[in-house]
Amino acid sequence: MTSFRRLFRARFLVITFAAVAGSSAATTDLPALWAERVKSVVAVEYVTVTETERRPTVSMGTVVDAAGTIILQSVAIDPRAALRQLKDFRVYLPGEGAGAPAEYLGQDAFTGWHFVRAGQETRARLTPVTAFAGPGEPRRPAIAEAVWGIGLRPKDEDFQPYILRSSVALLQAIPQLTAIAQQEVAAPGLPVFDLQGALVGLAGPSGGQTFLQISRTGRPVPTLLINVEESSAFLVAAEVLPHLGRIPRDPSGRPLAWLGAYGLEPMDREVAKFLNLQSQSGAVVSEVLEGSPAEAAGLKPRDIVLALNGAPLPQLKPDRAVVAFLEREVERRAPGEKFTLTVLRGTERVEIAAALGEQPKLAREAERRYFDRLGVTAREPVYADAIERRQRPGVLAGVVAHFVKAGSPAATAGLRPDDWVREIDGAEVKDFADATARLALIEADAERAEFVLLVARGNETAVLRVKLK
Amino acid sequence: MALRLLALVACVGEARAAMSRGFNRLLESVVSINVRELAFESGARRYTSSLGSGVLMSEDGVVLTNAHVVSRRAVEINVTLSNLERVGARLVGWDHWTDLAVLRLDMDEVKRRGFKLAAARFGESEKLFPGQEVYAVGTPHGLTRTVTRGIVSNPNRYFEDNRGINGYETGMFNTWLQTDAAINPGNSGGPLVTSDGRVVGISSRGYLGANNLGFAIPATTARVVLESLVRDGAVVRSYVGIVPGALQDLENFYALALNTGVLVSSVDPGSPAAKAGLRPGDILLSIDGARVDGRFPEQLPPIQNLVASRPIGSELRLAVKRGAETREFTVVTERLESRVGEEWALEKWGLSVRRVSRTYARENQLEGTDGAVVIGVQPGFPGDVAGVARGDILLKVNQQAVGSLEVLKQAHAAYEAAPAPTLLETQRNRRVSLLILKP
Numbered sequence: 001m002t003s004f005r006r007l008f009r010a011r012f013l014v015i016t017f018a019a020v021a022g023s024s025a026a027t028t029d030l031p032a033l034w035a036e037r038v039k040s041v042v043a044v045e046y047v048t049v050t051e052t053e054r055r056p057t058v059s060m061g062t063v064v065d066a067a068g069t070i071i072l073q074s075v076a077i078d079p080r081a082a083l084r085q086l087k088d089f090r091v092y093l094p095g096e097g098a099g100a101p102a103e104y105l106g107q108d109a110f111t112g113w114h115f116v117r118a119g120q121e122t123r124a125r126l127t128p129v130t131a132f133a134g135p136g137e138p139r140r141p142a143i144a145e146a147v148w149g150i151g152l153r154p155k156d157e158d159f160q161p162y163i164l165r166s167s168v169a170l171l172q173a174i175p176q177l178t179a180i181a182q183q184e185v186a187a188p189g190l191p192v193f194d195l196q197g198a199l200v201g202l203a204g205p206s207g208g209q210t211f212l213q214i215s216r217t218g219r220p221v222p223t224l225l226i227n228v229e230e231s232s233a234f235l236v237a238a239e240v241l242p243h244l245g246r247i248p249r250d251p252s253g254r255p256l257a258w259l260g261a262y263g264l265e266p267m268d269r270e271v272a273k274f275l276n277l278q279s280q281s282g283a284v285v286s287e288v289l290e291g292s293p294a295e296a297a298g299l300k301p302r303d304i305v306l307a308l309n310g311a312p313l314p315q316l317k318p319d320r321a322v323v324a325f326l327e328r329e330v331e332r333r334a335p336g337e338k339f340t341l342t343v344l345r346g347t348e349r350v351e352i353a354a355a356l357g358e359q360p361k362l363a364r365e366a367e368r369r370y371f372d373r374l375g376v377t378a379r380e381p382v383y384a385d386a387i388e389r390r391q392r393p394g395v396l397a398g399v400v401a402h403f404v405k406a407g408s409p410a411a412t413a414g415l416r417p418d419d420w421v422r423e424i425d426g427a428e429v430k431d432f433a434d435a436t437a438r439l440a441l442i443e444a445d446a447e448r449a450e451f452v453l454l455v456a457r458g459n460e461t462a463v464l465r466v467k468l469k
Numbered sequence: 470m471a472l473r474l475l476a477l478v479a480c481v482g483e484a485r486a487a488m489s490r491g492f493n494r495l496l497e498s499v500v501s502i503n504v505r506e507l508a509f510e511s512g513a514r515r516y517t518s519s520l521g522s523g524v525l526m527s528e529d530g531v532v533l534t535n536a537h538v539v540s541r542r543a544v545e546i547n548v549t550l551s552n553l554e555r556v557g558a559r560l561v562g563w564d565h566w567t568d569l570a571v572l573r574l575d576m577d578e579v580k581r582r583g584f585k586l587a588a589a590r591f592g593e594s595e596k597l598f599p600g601q602e603v604y605a606v607g608t609p610h611g612l613t614r615t616v617t618r619g620i621v622s623n624p625n626r627y628f629e630d631n632r633g634i635n636g637y638e639t640g641m642f643n644t645w646l647q648t649d650a651a652i653n654p655g656n657s658g659g660p661l662v663t664s665d666g667r668v669v670g671i672s673s674r675g676y677l678g679a680n681n682l683g684f685a686i687p688a689t690t691a692r693v694v695l696e697s698l699v700r701d702g703a704v705v706r707s708y709v710g711i712v713p714g715a716l717q718d719l720e721n722f723y724a725l726a727l728n729t730g731v732l733v734s735s736v737d738p739g740s741p742a743a744k745a746g747l748r749p750g751d752i753l754l755s756i757d758g759a760r761v762d763g764r765f766p767e768q769l770p771p772i773q774n775l776v777a778s779r780p781i782g783s784e785l786r787l788a789v790k791r792g793a794e795t796r797e798f799t800v801v802t803e804r805l806e807s808r809v810g811e812e813w814a815l816e817k818w819g820l821s822v823r824r825v826s827r828t829y830a831r832e833n834q835l836e837g838t839d840g841a842v843v844i845g846v847q848p849g850f851p852g853d854v855a856g857v858a859r860g861d862i863l864l865k866v867n868q869q870a871v872g873s874l875e876v877l878k879q880a881h882a883a884y885e886a887a888p889a890p891t892l893l894e895t896q897r898n899r900r901v902s903l904l905i906l907k908p
Contacts (some may be wrong), residue, residue, distance in 0.1 A: 263900040270855075270905035275891050293698040300902060302894075369815035390834045423750055426722070426792055452722050454750040459832055460712075461735045465719065 024291045030148070033197035036165060039063075039127040041150050041190050043092040044072055044116055045099060049085050051377055051403050053371045060152055060189040061091075061116060061362040062202060064244040068123035070102070071244070073189040075205055081366050083251055091118045094126060094152055095160035106248030108395065109256050110331040129191045129374035129403050133200045138237035141168045141179055141200040148193055149186025151230050164230060171357030175316050175325040176239040178204070184230035192234045199241075201234035204302065211439070255335045260292020261285045262387070264326055266319035267304055275304075281313040282306045282320050283346070290393055297354035300345060307342035320411060330356065360384075360393075367455060368402055371438045371443045374466065375408020376401050376415060379431035379440060389420065389456075399421045413466040415455065422461070423454035442468075486536040492604075496616075497551045497587035498525040499659060502534055502558075502572070505545040509821035511607060512847030513812045516544070516786035522607030522659030524589050524668060525573065526695060530574030533695055534658030535673055536563045537634045539570045542812075547833030548574055550584060550613065562698035565637035565807065566706070567690055568673050570658075571698040592667025594687035596648065597624040599873030605672050605683065607659025619650025619681065626684065627766040633674075637809050642706070642773050643690040646670045657678045661674040661685040706777035707802035709785065710740020711747065713773065715766045723752050723790065726899065730790065731763025731772055739831045744788075745800045752790040777805060809830060812844065812873050817888075818906055819850020820857060824874050838873050840864045840896070855904040857895060864901070865894035884908075 040063045048055045059076035064071070070091065077086065083104075090099035100122045105115035118126060126291040133139075141147055144167050153160040166181035179192075179201055186192050186203035194200050206227045212220040248254075263286025272280050282304045288294045307313060308329055316322050333339070335358040343350050362385035368379040376382045379402035386393040404411045421429060424442075429435045442451050455462055472636035500523045508515045517568030522683030525531070532548060539560055548556045556574050563570035577588065597603075601621045609615050631641035645907060648661060652675040661670035666858055698702045707814030714734030720727055733751040736743045751771075753761060761772045779785065787798045818882045830838045840862045846853050857863075863871055866880040886889055888908030895902050 002655065055507055265900050265902040268905070270890065270907060271903045272894065274890050274905055284903055286896075286899055304903075334648055426750065450722075451718070456749075458736060463714065463719070463732060463734065463750055465722070 001029075001447070008255075010195055017239075030163075030195070033193070036127065037129075037132060037193060037197065038094050038150060038161050039125065040129040040132070041071055041094060041152065042118070042126070043094070043099075043152055043160065044070060044076070044089065044102065045092065045155070046077075046089045046104070047087045048078065048081050049087050051372075052405060054087075058155055060187040062189060062191050063126045063128050065128050066071070067127055068118035068120075069105070070116045070118060071111075071115040071189070074107065074114065074115060074206060076189070077107070078114075080364055082368065084355055086335065089116055091122055092155070092157050092159050094150075097155075097158040099350055102437070104251055106251040107253045108243075108248055109253060110328060111243050111246060113243075113246070116273070128239070129199055132197060133194065133241055134198050138241050139194060139198045139200045140169075140236055140238060141194065143168050143171060146195050146196070147179075147200055147236075149182060150190050151187045152190075153182075166232065171236070173314075174318070175314065175328065177236045177240075178396070179234050179236055179441075180207075181232045181234070184227060185231050185234065186207050186231060187229060188231045199237050201236045202240045203234040205233070206231035207233055227460045241389065252365065257330050257333045257335050257356040257357040258293060258335070258358060259330045259354065260289040261299055261305075262287040262289050262295040262351060264305070264323045266322050268319050277306070279315065279343070280306055281315045283313070283322055283326055285343075291386060293357040297341075297352050298350075299341070299343065299352050299354070303343035303345050303350070303352075305341050306349070309339050309452075310342070339390040344392040344397055352401070356401070367432050370403070371437075371439050372405075373468070374410050374439065374445045375405035376410040376439075377403035378421070378432065378435050381420070385420070397431065398429045398456075400431055409466050409468050412451070413464040414462070415453065415464055419455040419457050421453055421455050425450075425451050426454075475811070492662070493665065493666070495589050495660065495662055495666030496614060498589035499523075499551060499606045499614060500525060500532060501549045501611075501613055501655075502532070502538055503900070504543050505550070506540065506542045507543065507544055509812045509814045509823075510845040512814065512819040512821050512852070513816050519574050519724040520608065520611055520655055521657045522655065522672070524606075524658075524660040524670075524671070525586055526591075527588050527882065528586050529696075530558075530576045530579060530586060531561070531699060532558065532572040532574065533671060533691060534570050534572060534822055535671065536565045536568045536570045536639075537673075538658040539572060540565075540877060541561065541634065546572060552584065554582065554584060556582075558586070559839075561892050562702040562704075564694050564698060564704045565634040565639055565640050566704070566805075567686055567694050568634055568639050568699070569671065569686060569691060570693045571901055572873045573694060583593065588669050589662075589666070590592070591688045591692055592663050592665075592669040594624070594669040594689050595667055597621045597646065597663075597687075599771055602664055603646075603650055603661050603698075604653055604664070605651075605656055605661050605685075607672060609653035609655040611655055615656075616653040617656075619648045619683070621646060622649050623647040624687075625767050627769060628684075633634060636882075637807050639769065642777060643686060643770050644767055644807040645673070646685040646687050648683045648685060649651065649681035650683060651681065651793060652685075656683075671735065684893075686904050705781065706805040707779045707783060708740070708805035709776055709800045709802055710735070710737035710742040711735075711776075713753070713763055713769050715769065716752075718879065720764075722795075725752065726749070726764045726766055729760070730764070731761050731769070731848065733789075737828075738834065741800045741803055742787075742798075745798045746786070747789065747798055747800070748791070754788040754790055754795065757786050758788075782860065784796070784888070786865035811874055813878065813905065814845075815852075817850075817878060817881060817885050818852040819847030820852040820863075821845035822863060822874065822877060825862065835862070841874060843895075851908070853908050855893065857893070858897065858904070858906060862896045863893055864896055865892075867892050867893075 044061045045058045061070040061072045089102040091102045092099040100119050103117045107114045148165040164183040166183040168179045169182045170180040192201040208224040208226040213223045215218045264283040267282035285303045338355045341352040366382050370377040378399040382394045450467045453464045502521045505518045508517045521535035526533050548558045558572040558574045561571040572852050605617045626645045633639040651871040656672045659672050660668040669688050672685045676682040712735035714732040729750040775870040781804045783802045785800045808828040812823045813819040823844050825840045843861045889904040893904045
């Protein structure tokens with residue numbers, strides 16, 4: 001999307017200047033708006049505790065209610081991290097070096113936002129961004145309209161706030177209505193305002209921009225650069241405000257709706273025309289997962305989804321957006337909810353009545369245990385492991401090597417993360433409990449000189465000999 | 470005293486004479502080979518040319534060379550004899566597993582032009598010892614009849630390469646002679662000889678970026694493969710799907726006597742061994758009662774050959790130790806197949822494709838063997854415009870399953886005759902897409 005930006009920049013520069021000059025004279029002064037609105041943004045720091053280290057992460061958050069609830073972008077937290085690995089959440093106010101403890105509330109599947117709640121004493125000093133949304137319909141920015149937002153400097157500069165200003169260059173439904181500004185307009189995760197101070201959106205992750213890297217000797221190499229500190233793309237307020245109340249009931253984010261149609265691929269206009277579907281939008285189902293609600297409802301691989309609850313899928317550009325649209329339609333619902341899909345199967349249209357199920361256990365929710373002397377974390381295999389390895393989910397034996405410590409006996413023997421441990425010392429691993437019991441015995445036995453693992457990696461297996469002495 | 474000395478000198482003289490006689494004859498049997506080949510990789514039909522060496526093994530024009538010098542894609546082969554005259558030749562057969570190929574000179578042309586051919590003779594590669602002097606003869610970088618000298622560095626080196634011969638598998642069925650005689654590009658297919666001019670190996674490859682690490686296929690292997698290729702045009706091998714691994718020092722762990730059995734390191738999914746119930750981690754003790762010993766990697770090729778040499782469809786009794794018990798499995802062999810299937814270029818679409826082979830399908834856990842893998846895409850052509858990429862599998866064309874390359878060729882021919890939108894069903898990783906090829 002941002003490859004358009006250069007084009008737009010040249011064209012809109014003049015118009016923007018005119019607009020800014022014209023309107024700023026008539027409205028309130030920006031410094032006053034700024035001083036109020038800075039209270040609606042914070043920096044959130046937390047620590048990911050892994051087998052061998054404590055990794056701090058900082059991301060920017062927006063305050064959404066009077067209870068001190070803060071939303072963070074979905075990328076703020078590694079989706080593979082287990083809940084109990086996430087520790088020491090702290091909220092920092094702009095310009096302040098000292099943070100206060102906060103609580104992690106979980107991730108909402110539909111918006112992708114992580115919710116965090118600031119402690120009692122911090123709350124009083126925060127202003128929810130909804131205070132700037134105004135009554136009535138959410139403000140929708142127009143193309144060429146001037147907008148501004150807030151950025152925060154790094155932690156060692158006490159998260160000093162600073163202003164970013166730009167103009168809307170493009171509005172696009174992908175599938176959420178997204179405004180793309182000419183330049184960076186806010187830190188990802190922070191709000192965007194118009195010149196009257198009304199909330200017009202929430203900055204998301206920045207799209208990359210392609211540059212040519214030219215060295216003295218070689219050919220120019222296209223390089224994608226992504227600004228992780230500031231973003232020029234923001235969801236418009238109408239895509240944000242209605243969902244601010246989606247605070248997870250439980251930090252695990254559950255319940256999570258599940259359909260089980262794997263590998264949805266968009267059907268483009270040419271294909272639609274070829275199949276006599278005129279300009280109909282659609283998505284091809286690559287696989288239907290075993291034991292899933294989709295399978296129970298009778299969805300088949302290669303079905304082309306054309307409509308949801310009788311409404312044809314929207315025409316969106318790029319074509320991929322229709323897949324995101326369908327995925328969001330599942331994520332916004334709760335397990336147990338019913339809907340119908342109209343699919344094209346061969347030449348006939350079939351109605352599929354599906355009831356959403358609950359997502360099977362995710363890798364981040366699986367049991368894990370770390371064996372420090374051996375240098376490996378054993379993880380309980382989950383549904384997705386079986387699917388990935390084309391195994392039947394019901395008959396899942398063995399454990400997954402979730403983490404292998406560099407230079408440890410396990411690493412030296414050639415074990416790698418994601419290897420599937422099938423046997424320990426020549427005997428099949430029945431389940432997670434069996435594997436950890438046996439690994440614990442080996443680890444506790446100071447006399448033990450070695451043990452042998454049979455592991456599967458992709459389509460191959462290998463016998464690994466782990467030397468402990 | 471004087472007399473004795475003289476005798477000794479005479480003796481040495483005789484040996485030298487023998488060496489030069491044998492060696493000279495050998496030099497006359499070494500040829501250089503120019504090949505023009507079809508290449509499909511770019512999404513179109515292209516020709517490439519390459520150069521290698523070879524050695525005449527019979528007076529009726531049989532030339533032994535490497536499979537990576539002359540493959541089945543060769544469309545024109547020219548052989549330059551030691552008298553510097555060029556003669557046409559055709560491919561008799563090739564075997565990428567051992568990197569050997571056999572050509573036959575156009576004997577009508579040889580006779581018409583009155584050339585006399587000198588044939589080289591095999592030596593006994595199994596008697597070579599480390600440190601023994603050997604010579605490599607060939608055409609490195611096009612420099613004709615170049616002789617380099619070295620010693621046998623290791624007479625029994627094991628390595629396999631899953632994609633070594635232009636994407637084809639090699640090295641599972643033979644060990645290699647390692648030598649420090651300089652082997653450069655263009656030496657490939659030329660003989661490695663002892664000082665009497667006997668062929669003990671066919672020079673095949675050098676380590677890139679290393680010094681004096683050259684490898685040759687030993688004469689023991691070359692002799693057998695040459696015979697098969699001349700007789701049948703191919704080496705037919707049996708396959709059960711066991712990937713053997715050396716036990717090294719795992720005997721204790723498996724409670725085995727030393728020099729007993731070979732580790733089943735992996736079992737190809739869907740293979741006869743998998744169907745019979747063999748599992749990775751099993752220890753294979755014997756094949757049809759013949760005990761196997763796979764303690765070291767060098768010992769694996771003979772075990773592989775024990776299976777490969779059996780007729781296709783043979784029932785093999787495999788004695789296997791699993792845990793404490795020993796069991797017997799009966800496995801019916803299949804024909805060994807390469808992962809690389811037949812190739813073709815669908816030029817109007819700008820796509821080159823390779824048939825999905827049984828091996829490829831198993832390796833990639835595909836549901837069946839329908840389909841063709843895209844190995845090349847021509848930029849700007851309909852395939853590229855529609856979004857087809859290298860590695861995609863074409864499953865259906867106009868809703869007809871690609872059960873053979875013929876299906877694609879026919880659809881392509883129809884498109885060529887009357888260009889019309891054509892529907893492709895493709896698979897990338899596990900995602901299925903519908904795409905339109907537009908004129």
